[in-house]
Amino acid sequence: MQGSLRRRARLAHHGRADVIIGKRGVTPEVLREIDSRLRVKEVVKVRMLRTALEASDADRREIAVMVARALNARLMGVRGRTFVLARPRGRDRFKDA
Secondary structure (H helix, E strand, C coil), X not given: CHHHHHHHHHHHCCCCCCEXXXXXXXXXXXXXXXXXXXXXXXXXXXXXCHHHHHCCCCCHHHHHXXXXXXXXXXXXXXXXXXXXXXXXXXXCCCCCC
């Protein structure tokens, strides 16, 4: 299973983003949406708009790490303003922030 997630995470970098973080930044709604997609797909590609980074004190990597921790997911990689998260089924832990 682990190898399969890694392969799917590599492939996700080439596809379209599943979730986009907008100018309001990482909101509870955004976290719920990412969590929902992780439950279904196990691998999710997230893109941050430039305005999301401008509105935050954190840099792109810090935001990606924060989202991964909040969702009990593994950060598979960060490229530019895009990152990929993976979480095997059964590791759901997200609670409303």
